[in-house]
Structure formats: structure tokens, C-alpha cells
Amino acid sequence: MAQPPHVTTEPGRDDRFRVLVVCTGNICRSPAAELLMRSILVGRLGGREASRVEVSSAGVAAVVGAPMHPLSRAQLAPWGLDSRAESFRGRQLDDSVVRGVDLVLGANVRHRSRVLERYPHLLDRTFALREFARLATAADTMDLPPDLVKRGHGLVELVRSMRGTVPPADDSLPDPMGGPEQAHRDAVRLIFKAVQGIVEQLAPRAAVRR
Numbered sequence: 001m002a003q004p005p006h007v008t009t010e011p012g013r014d015d016r017f018r019v020l021v022v023c024t025g026n027i028c029r030s031p032a033a034e035l036l037m038r039s040i041l042v043g044r045l046g047g048r049e050a051s052r053v054e055v056s057s058a059g060v061a062a063v064v065g066a067p068m069h070p071l072s073r074a075q076l077a078p079w080g081l082d083s084r085a086e087s088f089r090g091r092q093l094d095d096s097v098v099r100g101v102d103l104v105l106g107a108n109v110r111h112r113s114r115v116l117e118r119y120p121h122l123l124d125r126t127f128a129l130r131e132f133a134r135l136a137t138a139a140d141t142m143d144l145p146p147d148l149v150k151r152g153h154g155l156v157e158l159v160r161s162m163r164g165t166v167p168p169a170d171d172s173l174p175d176p177m178g179g180p181e182q183a184h185r186d187a188v189r190l191i192f193k194a195v196q197g198i199v200e201q202l203a204p205r206a207a208v209r210r
Contacts, residue, residue, distance in 0.1 A: 017152035018054045018100055021129065022115055023107035026059030026090035028072040028176055030107060032188050033057065033129060035081045035088070037195045044203050045148070052148050053202070058093040060114040066090045071181050075188035098122065103156050105129040107173045125156050130171040133194035135159045136201045138166050152202055 019037065023030035034057040041050035066089065067073075073085045091097065098104070098119055104126040106112035112128050119126075127135075136159050144154040173190055176183035 015149055016052055016054050017102050017149045019056070019103045019105065020098065020101045021055070021057040021105045021107070022060060022093055022111050023057070024059055024061050024111070024175065025066075025177065026057055026062040026092075027066050027069045028184065029173060029187055029191060030057035030059065031068045031085065031088050031090075032072055032076065033105065033107075033191045033195055035076060035085055036079065036188075036192055037199065039079055039081055040196060040199045041203060044199065044205070049148060053152065056097070058091050058097045060093050060111060062090045062092040064090055064092050069177065069184070071184040072176060072188065074181075075185050093118070101125070102152060103127075103132075105132055107175070109171065124160055127159065128171050128173075130173055130190065130194045132159055133197040134169055134171060135162045135166055137197045138162070139201065141201050141204075148203060155201055 021030040021033040021037075034055050038050070038053075038055045041053055041055075044050070068085045068088045068090075073082050073088075076082045076085055093115070098115075101122070102125060104112075104115055104122055106115060106126070106128050109128045109131070112126050112131075115126050116123055136155060139155070139158050139162060141155065141158065144151045144158070173194075174183065174187060176187040
């Protein structure tokens, strides 16, 4: 039987759910989302189980090799992630980055569009970050499987089926680049809320285990 399009056939990688977050430069919003999602998952599941979700990020016009913007990095301090973010370096969205990805989250709708311009085959798994969080929060996830990776695939399918069925909302995530510290604080606050909502559905408090 043919594999569904969201299931990777790469050898040795069948037991992972891969999330890619995309913004413009990959130095503010998408690295914040990457680090926050990974941290929340580890806090909820422990490192071993959380490692089954691979979270990464890239930019459609990345400042390749650049560190995370210091003002955005500083906003991660409440979670103890500011020091961890020091090793982050920006990377460009390309074929190697999207290979095997199960869920793509653009900072805004235009990032979702830019991804799909290059990779139209990812239509079934590409959303704006706050859009996906909003739909996932509204979804009835009672029938999703308990296994973390299978639940991830099921959640993407469920959210995709809800497109156009939930009243529209403001899913924007303003770019803090060039703005004051408050702009970076506001962006990270929105990112944290969205990522937290996604993790609530991906890994409910009743621990997800194989």
C-alpha cells in the first residue's frame, strides 16, 4: 500500500515527527519558536521521548551563519534558553532542510506562501504558526493515537481538515527586526502562546508514550 504523503520513507527515521519553523531571516521568530517548542516538549515528556519530535528552523531569506538577534535571544531568559540560544546560527530554507519534514510552520501567511512556491508538495502540512495553533486548539483530538509520532501525523491531518471550517482570526506574528526591545518581547510572547497550544495537543498532560 502506498505511504501517505506525510510519512517519510527515509531509512532509520520512521520514528520521528519533524517540525520546521520558517521566518524571513531565521534570527528572531523561527529560532525562538524552535527553542521554545523543544524546551516545552522536554519539560513535559523528558528528553528521551521528546527527542522523537525533531524541531528545526530556517529562513526564506536567511542571514546564513548569523547568531540569533540579541534582543530576541534575551526574551528567552525566563525559560533559561538565552544561553542555549548563543550557539544558534541562521540557515537558509533549501531542499535539505525540508527533506522528510512532517509539519511546516511559517511565522506568517506569507512565509507559508513562500514555502509552497518552492515546495508545492508540502501543501498538506504547511501552515502559519498561529493558524495551526488556533485550529489545533479548536480540534477534537480525543481519537488521536497516544503514540507521540503517530499523534503528530494525526494532528496535522486533523488540522488540515479544519481549514475553512473555523472563523478566521488574526494569525499575524509581527517581525520585531529593527524594532525596540518591546517588539521582540511581544513577538516571543505570541510565539510562546502558539507553541504551548500546539504542544498541549501534540503531547497532552496525560503523558504520551509508546
